[in-house]
Amino acid sequence: MSQISIKAGIIGGAGYTGGELLRILINHPHVEIAFVHSNSNAGNLISDVHSDLLGDTDLKFAAETSQDIDVLFLCVGHGDAKKFLSANHFDAKIKIIDLSQDFRLNKADGHILSAEGSNRTFTYGLPELQREEIRSASNVANPGCFATCIQLALLPLAAKGLLNEEVHISATTGSTGAGQSLSSTSHFSWRNNNLSVYKAFGHQHLKEITQSVKQLQNGFSKEINFIPYRGDFARGIMVSAYTEFEGTQEDAEKLYTDFYASHPFTHVSANNIDLKQVVNTNKCLVHIEKHGSKLMVLSIIDNLLKGASGQAVQNMNLMFGLDENAGLKLKPVGF
Amino acid sequence: MSQISIKAGIIGGAGYTGGELLRILINHPHVEIAFVHSNSNAGNLISDVHSDLLGDTDLKFAAETSQDIDVLFLCVGHGDAKKFLSANHFDAKIKIIDLSQDFRLNKADGHILSAEGSNRTFTYGLPELQREEIRSASNVANPGCFATCIQLALLPLAAKGLLNEEVHISATTGSTGAGQSLSSTSHFSWRNNNLSVYKAFGHQHLKEITQSVKQLQNGFSKEINFIPYRGDFARGIMVSAYTEFEGTQEDAEKLYTDFYASHPFTHVSANNIDLKQVVNTNKCLVHIEKHGSKLMVLSIIDNLLKGASGQAVQNMNLMFGLDENAGLKLKPVGF
Amino acid sequence: MSQISIKAGIIGGAGYTGGELLRILINHPHVEIAFVHSNSNAGNLISDVHSDLLGDTDLKFAAETSQDIDVLFLCVGHGDAKKFLSANHFDAKIKIIDLSQDFRLNKADGHILSAEGSNRTFTYGLPELQREEIRSASNVANPGCFATCIQLALLPLAAKGLLNEEVHISATTGSTGAGQSLSSTSHFSWRNNNLSVYKAFGHQHLKEITQSVKQLQNGFSKEINFIPYRGDFARGIMVSAYTEFEGTQEDAEKLYTDFYASHPFTHVSANNIDLKQVVNTNKCLVHIEKHGSKLMVLSIIDNLLKGASGQAVQNMNLMFGLDENAGLKLKPVGF
Amino acid sequence: MSQISIKAGIIGGAGYTGGELLRILINHPHVEIAFVHSNSNAGNLISDVHSDLLGDTDLKFAAETSQDIDVLFLCVGHGDAKKFLSANHFDAKIKIIDLSQDFRLNKADGHILSAEGSNRTFTYGLPELQREEIRSASNVANPGCFATCIQLALLPLAAKGLLNEEVHISATTGSTGAGQSLSSTSHFSWRNNNLSVYKAFGHQHLKEITQSVKQLQNGFSKEINFIPYRGDFARGIMVSAYTEFEGTQEDAEKLYTDFYASHPFTHVSANNIDLKQVVNTNKCLVHIEKHGSKLMVLSIIDNLLKGASGQAVQNMNLMFGLDENAGLKLKPVGF
Incomplete structure (x- = not known):
């Protein structure tokens, strides 16, 4: 499985969930970070904002996004995920994992959620509730x-x-x-x-x-x-x-x-x-x-982990057929 | 009212409730501390144990108690108040305020509590519940x-x-x-x-x-x-x-x-x-x-205050006809 | 000494040093708070800003100041004390205690400091350094x-x-x-x-x-x-x-x-x-x-106390001939 | 390099440095934990003592040690490492990493240290000081x-x-x-x-x-x-x-x-x-x-990491020719 490499893009990488996602993904064995988008920090080193990553990455925040990715993480504020997807088109083959609350609630029966202004439907991403649905999902709404x-x-x-x-x-x-x-x-x-x-x-x-x-x-x-x-x-x-x-x-x-x-x-x-x-x-x-x-x-x-960015990576692992705990064997802080 | 002076004895002065009681009583306008009993610290300066009182008092812990007091505070562990009163006699005119849980529960109907091995009955000392009863009580069981x-x-x-x-x-x-x-x-x-x-x-x-x-x-x-x-x-x-x-x-x-x-x-x-x-x-x-x-x-x-030593002083104030908040206008820590 | 009553005004009462000053002064035996000025909070209850004072005072912040005071405390930001005194005249008989750093440094030899736009000179208010000078001072610059x-x-x-x-x-x-x-x-x-x-x-x-x-x-x-x-x-x-x-x-x-x-x-x-x-x-x-x-x-x-508002009250006590520790026998928090 | 597997034994696994070592080693790609010795906890689950490891390991503390290991970590108190090595013989081919202070100080010139009652000499294990010496060392004294x-x-x-x-x-x-x-x-x-x-x-x-x-x-x-x-x-x-x-x-x-x-x-x-x-x-x-x-x-x-168990693993990596950061790409806690 070590040849698998997933190209990931991150929107809103300067916030807390974005930073936590980066802390995981830079050590994930099957992920390559394609871009980390930030409006406020474009051009700055990621380690200037998430200063605990000094020495771990030389990546910079980008002003531009790219279609050359396999998965897009939305680490933006509540309400902003819908806005972003309405304003920015991503190819249907790009899977989306949204950490905001915008797509968590069903519009109708079943667990199908819709992004306004697009044809995407979102699956609620709690693996202990519906792991199989997540495995086959193209778009996941990460729980609160x-x-x-x-x-x-x-x-x-x-x-x-x-x-x-x-x-x-x-x-x-x-x-x-x-x-x-x-x-x-x-x-x-x-x-x-x-x-x-x-x-x-x-x-x-x-x-x-x-x-x-x-x-x-x-x-x-x-x-x-x-x-x-x-x-x-x-x-x-x-x-x-x-x-x-x-x-x-x-x-x-x-x-x-x-x-x-x-x-x-x-x-x-x-x-x-x-x-x-x-x-x-x-x-x-x-x-x-x-x-x-x-x-x-x-x-x-x-x-920030099972309650946000860790679960987002767990969902990514499921969506791409990886081991569910790939990149998530984290050392507990203990104290 | 400034002539009133109540002589107070404290049993178990080296613990947390004893220390907190001392922090209040050394500034109380109507209290004179007669003795602070401690088995473990007899002879030591109070400020060696409650080191925040350095500069505020030169009192020492005593191995002996005295009958020349108006009120006795019991700041001992649960179960030890009963034992102490069984082993040590105090004149009936000495009021007792017990901070342990030994006398909080009624033996029978009404709010009368008994110290084994003595004729003392205890009144449950929550002023908001029964202030008048406390005013006329000789013995008070301070709430948890x-x-x-x-x-x-x-x-x-x-x-x-x-x-x-x-x-x-x-x-x-x-x-x-x-x-x-x-x-x-x-x-x-x-x-x-x-x-x-x-x-x-x-x-x-x-x-x-x-x-x-x-x-x-x-x-x-x-x-x-x-x-x-x-x-x-x-x-x-x-x-x-x-x-x-x-x-x-x-x-x-x-x-x-x-x-x-x-x-x-x-x-x-x-x-x-x-x-x-x-x-x-x-x-x-x-x-x-x-x-x-x-x-x-x-x-x-x-x-430690309304939940223990502060309420004990509030009860003392009521029992001796003082202003209910004498010695208890404490500066909040705020931060 | 209990007849002594000092009327105090406070400028900048909504900040941290202003709040701490209020926590002391509302229990000070010789002080009456004449006004607590705040630009941002005029009309609001003091206990709405310093919420730990709920139940201790019904005072409100004022938009106006008054000359009918004995002492004025300046609890404003660094630089703002000079500005305030330049823009607002107070009678020479009103003593001033400034908690900002504006008047701490000598302009010339000796410990004489000048408020621009006034004839006031400030004495550096560290009692352990120069208690006698503070006793006779009209204006004190409270240390950092x-x-x-x-x-x-x-x-x-x-x-x-x-x-x-x-x-x-x-x-x-x-x-x-x-x-x-x-x-x-x-x-x-x-x-x-x-x-x-x-x-x-x-x-x-x-x-x-x-x-x-x-x-x-x-x-x-x-x-x-x-x-x-x-x-x-x-x-x-x-x-x-x-x-x-x-x-x-x-x-x-x-x-x-x-x-x-x-x-x-x-x-x-x-x-x-x-x-x-x-x-x-x-x-x-x-x-x-x-x-x-x-x-x-x-x-x-x-x-906030010996490093700010407590020392300011200590200085006030000295300037008005009170016991140096009046209002300052504070219960330590201990924990 | 993935075939490399180092068998590690741990003495004193119930303490803080032992627990931290376990948190690292259970995810280390080239380490197999052979035994975790503890006098006080023999027979107990490791996750009963280091409860943050629940779900991560089913290992138990052992009363016995074994010679079938490649490296032995000593996570015992200061003074106890010398005693342990005096009382327990380990084959010369087993490398030792001591986290106590017992072997950090030179007995003579150079950076050679001796375990009493054995022929082992210890190299001071600060990689930034002497990485090459550590690479060839059989016994390392981990710095304070x-x-x-x-x-x-x-x-x-x-x-x-x-x-x-x-x-x-x-x-x-x-x-x-x-x-x-x-x-x-x-x-x-x-x-x-x-x-x-x-x-x-x-x-x-x-x-x-x-x-x-x-x-x-x-x-x-x-x-x-x-x-x-x-x-x-x-x-x-x-x-x-x-x-x-x-x-x-x-x-x-x-x-x-x-x-x-x-x-x-x-x-x-x-x-x-x-x-x-x-x-x-x-x-x-x-x-x-x-x-x-x-x-x-x-x-x-x-x-606990660069100051103890993390540096111990860094030293192990050097001693066994592994990547220096194997098992040590740890997610920062950040907050």
């Missing part, structure tokens, strides 16, 4: 970070039709989830040693979560109550989710272990988990506890 | 930190009999909640930038929370689901609690504002809140949001 | 934060003429030293768990440090090498300074202890020190170690 | 973390005989430098948002630094003044070092760029640097500034 972590906590239950009561979720995200834009809630003096809630019961990722749950459990009609917190760390999301569950602890563990048995990045931990177990990896760890009549599921991901 | 923050989020609803469905709580505590004992979950390399859940659905503070809720709403019989998190900050607790609520946002704000109108440390914030607003203060801030059919209440305290 | 911490490490040596070789200083500051302006180096995702050097050998505070050293040791002509670091914490400055010293450890400890004997906020610690000992206090702790031929002095302050 | 970072700041000057005056160094280390032993200075409540100095002027790494400087600049006789700080982050070391330098900024940049031109992990940054650029990589970045008559050199490494 909270959406990924929460779905991986809930989907095994939905797959068995077991989400029959309200679901209660609290989840805390690192600051990189807010990107590199300066804001008062990402000011160090404010956020350091602080904690806060935002968008309670109204986070935009609830839509894609509900969409996936209903894909597996068609009649699901209960509330998913979701309280997102801003944590005082840079990377990672921890989710706790609970709902009524009639089975035993063992039933639940078997259910989750079976569901994720063939998936290389999502694992059920018999021990309690903590966020740093997954930081700088593409993994999701899930831990399950039955308490009284309720099942609590904890799940953790790195928001 | 999570218990304080959660009760202040729920009690106004209970007082109106409005807790009629399950309550869903997630709460995150700073590391000082675990005290000064070294442990793997308080090791900096592990806890820094980390997050984890512990004692889900089974935290010991649920008992005193339920006791207080039932005191206000006698027939309360629903589950209080509580997921505690270990946060990667040193001070503070943030609680989010929600349940079904039929009224409007305005109804809820009026309910909470009225309930806390006469209480100097608990305030309803119309704006969203963040943890550092209360760090290094004895305050609790509460913020309320109605979402769909549910009411979400956020509450924040400093676990 | 690094400048305070470094001077308190060096002045006892200078006072004895013992700075005869180069001085080597490294010092690390918390993020609040950079104020509330958003910037890439105060972005949480960048600064968290990070460290960096800035303005090496060229920090602007070197000028006031050298000025004070020469005031005590007239012929001082050696280099003061100063490397400032940005730390990943919010409050505090730690300085390590070393130079050649012929005496013994005991000589040095006596020298420093004698120098600070009468000063209520600066203490020599026989034990090693750590930054959090002084956070949320107006104190400076100094620790001394002789190694080989060199004397190393460590010093720590809270940059 | 501070020692690595400081040497990489100084060696280009020493190589040209330009260290002719005192050197002044301040350096800050993350908490992982202190390992996993619980201690008061690694207690989260203490260390979070804190800073402190330890072992000023007397850190044990000064010996190996001086040894290497003299190896390049034989007559070096000046003081290296070194103040180590404990930082409030988990990973990384930042060094600032300065000394007199007669040349220009350009001279210095050329000197350093030339010195490191052939070395894949050490790079000269024209831009200012910050610690997180190297976290989770085996890189060292160096930044140079001429100020007045002095040259300041900043250098940064990840203490």
Whole structure:
């Protein structure tokens, strides 16, 4: 397989998801980076913006794109992916992986999404939900970070039709989830040693979560109550989710272990988990506890990897028939 | 009132709650510290253990106690308060404020608690619940930190009999909640930038929370689901609690504002809140949001102050007829 | 002394030093806040900007100033104090304490500084250097934060003429030293768990440090090498300074202890020190170690208190004949 | 080269350097882990101790060692490597890489070190100092973390005989430098948002630094003044070092760029640097500034990688004729 070489283009390479994608792709055994487009940084060294890549790459940001690529990653802001594809034509043979939220929600039944102004339809790119569909997809809408972590906590239950009561979720995200834009809630003096809630019961990722749950459990009609917190760390999301569950602890563990048995990045931990177990990896760890009549599921991901750029590469691997974990055997930071 | 001088003794002055109590009492206008007992540090300067007090006090830890005091603070571990009072007799005229959990739970109906081996009965020391009882109490059981923050989020609803469905709580505590004992979950390399859940659905503070809720709403019989998190900050607790609520946002704000109108440390914030607003203060801030059919209440305290030593001084102030906030007008850390 | 009431006005109350000043003054026993001026926030509640003051004050920011004050605090940006005093006349009987760097440097010999466009001369407000001059001053230039911490490490040596070789200083500051302006180096995702050097050998505070050293040791002509670091914490400055010293450890400890004997906020610690000992206090702790031929002095302050607003209040206390520590017996944060 | 497979044994695999070595080796293309010895954890899953490796390896800790290996890594405490080698014989054909400090210092002239009770001589394993000697070495003493970072700041000057005056160094280390032993200075409540100095002027790494400087600049006789700080982050070391330098900024940049031109992990940054650029990589970045008559050199490494286990693998690669960066193209954590 070592002869395979995929030419990749990146739009929006100067942001956080673009940088994280570059950190992965420059070491990916089957990828050649064709261009890294950036309006604001054209002509600058990539290592001048993502300064941790000094010594790892001499690439520069480009003002121009090219059709001589196999895959295009869109690392632009929400709303900008649609605009970009409307304004810029890419050959139909070029696969697209969009990291924005523009194409995550179905226009109609099924999991077909449409780019306005083009004939492209997008497949929702959560491998643990629909790996086979992704393998044959030409265009993938990469899931949101909270959406990924929460779905991986809930989907095994939905797959068995077991989400029959309200679901209660609290989840805390690192600051990189807010990107590199300066804001008062990402000011160090404010956020350091602080904690806060935002968008309670109204986070935009609830839509894609509900969409996936209903894909597996068609009649699901209960509330998913979701309280997102801003944590005082840079990377990672921890989710706790609970709902009524009639089975035993063992039933639940078997259910989750079976569901994720063939998936290389999502694992059920018999021990309690903590966020740093997954930081700088593409993994999701899930831990399950039955308490009284309720099942609590904890799940953790790195928001920039399994929650964004790592999952985008995982999707690319699937779309091009590579090993699912090619380029994604990342050393955990550990501490 | 400036002539009033209360002689205070402290048992267990070398720990975190003992240190925090000292930080308050050395500047309290009506308190004279008679002794600070410590088995492990007798003879040492207090500022050698609580090194931030260098320059503020020349007191030393004592091996001996004395009966020549007006109030005794017990800052010992859970279980050790009962043992200490069984082994050491203090005159009945000496008031006792116990910061452990030993006397928080009623033995029988009413809020009367008993120290084994003595005739002392303890009053549960949450001023927002029962300020008048505390004013006339001789012995006070100071509430737990999570218990304080959660009760202040729920009690106004209970007082109106409005807790009629399950309550869903997630709460995150700073590391000082675990005290000064070294442990793997308080090791900096592990806890820094980390997050984890512990004692889900089974935290010991649920008992005193339920006791207080039932005191206000006698027939309360629903589950209080509580997921505690270990946060990667040193001070503070943030609680989010929600349940079904039929009224409007305005109804809820009026309910909470009225309930806390006469209480100097608990305030309803119309704006969203963040943890550092209360760090290094004895305050609790509460913020309320109605979402769909549910009411979400956020509450924040400093676990070592309103959650421990600050509330202990507040109780002392009440027990001795002082201004409730004497010695407790603390400069917030802000950052 | 309790009848004394000083009317204070604040210019620039919405920034970090203005907020910190307010946190002190609202509890100061001899101060009445007459107005808190802010161009950007006029009409808003102070607790809407400094949200940790919710419940502590109902004051609002004002668009207007008043002559009916005893003291005016200037909490504006560097360069703006001169501009403000040029554009706004205040009666000569109103004392001024300027927290900017505009009046710290002598125009001529002696410690006389001039506000352009006025007859005011400013006294450099480091009490440990010249408390008597401050007591009789009408206008005080409050020292810089690094400048305070470094001077308190060096002045006892200078006072004895013992700075005869180069001085080597490294010092690390918390993020609040950079104020509330958003910037890439105060972005949480960048600064968290990070460290960096800035303005090496060229920090602007070197000028006031050298000025004070020469005031005590007239012929001082050696280099003061100063490397400032940005730390990943919010409050505090730690300085390590070393130079050649012929005496013994005991000589040095006596020298420093004698120098600070009468000063209520600066203490020599026989034990090693750590930054959090002084956070949320107006104190400076100094620790001394002789190694080989060199004397190393460590010093720590809270940059917003002894390094800014706390020292401003200390200066006010001196200028009005109050106890030097009135309103400044602050509970350390400890953790 | 893909057929090459090196069998590696690890002694002390449950500690921080052992865990970090495992994080690298399980993805190393040419290494097969033969055993991971641990007295305390024999029989336990590696992923139960290094829980971030869950899903990455099913290896268990072993109570026994084996002679069927090509290389043995010693990840034991200082002093324990000598003891281990005295008590346990390994065939002379097995190469040894010791991460402790036991064999770093020469017994005699040259860079030959001896293991007591064996005939093994150790080569000091800093590739930028003596890559060719490492290539032909059978036993390598892996440098200390501070020692690595400081040497990489100084060696280009020493190589040209330009260290002719005192050197002044301040350096800050993350908490992982202190390992996993619980201690008061690694207690989260203490260390979070804190800073402190330890072992000023007397850190044990000064010996190996001086040894290497003299190896390049034989007559070096000046003081290296070194103040180590404990930082409030988990990973990384930042060094600032300065000394007199007669040349220009350009001279210095050329000197350093030339010195490191052939070395894949050490790079000269024209831009200012910050610690997180190297976290989770085996890189060292160096930044140079001429100020007045002095040259300041900043250098940064990840203490567990280039400062320990990463450099150990780099040495292994050299000793076995592999690409120097095999298994070490690590994704930076970035944030």
